[in-house]
Amino acid sequence: AQSVTQLDSQVPVFEEAPVELRCNYSSSVSVYLFWYVQYPNQGLQLLLKYLSGSTLVKGINGFEAEFNKSQTSFHLRKPSVHISDTAEYFCAVTMDTGRRALTFGSGTRLQVQP
Amino acid sequence: KAGVTQTPRYLIKTRGQQVTLSCSPISGHRSVSWYQQTPGQGLQFLFEYFSETQRNKGNFPGRFSGRQFSNSRSEMNVSTLELGDSALYLCASSPRDRGTYEQYFGPGTRLTVT
Numbered sequence: 001a002q003s004v005t006q007l008d009s010q011v012p013v014f015e016e017a018p019v020e021l022r023c024n025y026s027s028s029v030s031v032y033l034f035w036y037v038q039y040p041n042q043g044l045q046l047l048l049k050y051l052s053g054s055t056l057v058k059g060i061n062g063f064e065a066e067f068n069k070s071q072t073s074f075h076l077r078k079p080s081v082h083i084s085d086t087a088e089y090f091c092a093v094t095m096d097t098g099r100r101a102l103t104f105g106s107g108t109r110l111q112v113q114p
Numbered sequence: 115k116a117g118v119t120q121t122p123r124y125l126i127k128t129r130g131q132q133v134t135l136s137c138s139p140i141s142g143h144r145s146v147s148w149y150q151q152t153p154g155q156g157l158q159f160l161f162e163y164f165s166e167t168q169r170n171k172g173n174f175p176g177r178f179s180g181r182q183f184s185n186s187r188s189e190m191n192v193s194t195l196e197l198g199d200s201a202l203y204l205c206a207s208s209p210r211d212r213g214t215y216e217q218y219f220g221p222g223t224r225l226t227v228t
Contacts, residue, residue, distance in 0.1 A: 032215045034216060036219070042221055042222075043118075043120075043204055043219040043220050043221045043222050044204065044206075044219040045219070046216055046217075046218065046219075049215070049216050051213070051215060090157065092157075094215055099169075099170050100145065100147065100162055100169070100170065100208065100210065100215065100217070101147065101159040101162060101170050101172065102147075102149075102157075102159060102206075102217060103159070104156060104157035104158075105156075106156050107156065107157075
């Protein structure tokens, strides 16, 4: 079984400041990793994914994440946030076994202040 | 391409009743997964359907069931509703081709059980 830990439930940050949202996972097999964003009263939108290859992946809206196998981490970063980035961010993992179920972290609420 | 659509968007039911939620995947996507999102338990996988067959199932009671039709549309049914079934129910679709693991989510159905 796999699990995902998002250490920060809330991250307040000022507009135009950089931000990092942390995600750690545990799994006994190879995994594929994702970050999703959820705006109020909406579903989940895929920000980026890591399947294989380069450990630094770039996503939409200026976000990027780095896969670190030795530290079992997949932290999300953005060099300069905007008010519109205020949302809930979820890290998710699925195993390389054909079972496609996503296991989600508990989410991090990013609050961008002016 | 149109995104994943879910109907209805909001639903209010009484304890003991049953409910059916509907999901239409992105055109060409053959896999549909369902997730439950609650403040207490977060995002949890319910089940996945592919080629009209249930492929995976999460840890939910038998009151939760689903099906998929030949056009890949899916329905989820919850019988004998309990107060704890109040949640946002999210549907996600995927091509489920070899090498694709990401899922695309609909806006969800907000179910309130009174």
